[in-house]
Amino acid sequence: MVFNLRFGGCFMDSLEKKLGSAITEYNQYRVNLVQAELRDLSESGFCVLFDGSFCETCGYYDYYDDLQVLLEDEYGVDSKIVEINHMEKGDLVWFSLLLDDA
Numbered sequence: 627m628v629f630n631l632r633f634g635g636c637f638m639d640s641l642e643k644k645l646g647s648a649i650t651e652y653n654q655y656r657v658n659l660v661q662a663e664l665r666d667l668s669e670s671g672f673c674v675l676f677d678g679s680f681c682e683t684c685g686y687y688d689y690y691d692d693l694q695v696l697l698e699d700e701y702g703v704d705s706k707i708v709e710i711n712h713m714e715k716g717d718l719v720w721f722s723l724l725l726d727d728a
Contacts, residue, residue, distance in 0.1 A: 677716030
């Protein structure tokens with residue numbers, strides 16, 4: 627997979643809707659532990675804030691992977707985690723977009 631440089635308004639609108647729907651679904655199942663919020667969206671990727679109590683015995687980084695898998699399996703958004711910034715209140719996780727060369 628490579629980065630696709632053919633972006634446009636329709637693509638970004640569609641991507642934002644998919645991300646919003648996926649994050650809403652993600653949050654429904656983790657309401658007592660972690661909540662995700664889209665913080666940034668660009669042509670190369672997006673950033674999500676994860677905030678909550680983070681059950682560390684459950685696999686701390688699994689929360690981020692779960693969103694990535696949900697996006698790929700249910701919404702057709704292929705991405706890769708490229709950076710995690712631990713903050714005093716939550717974690718900012720940057721995902722890069724991966725698209726077919728077609």
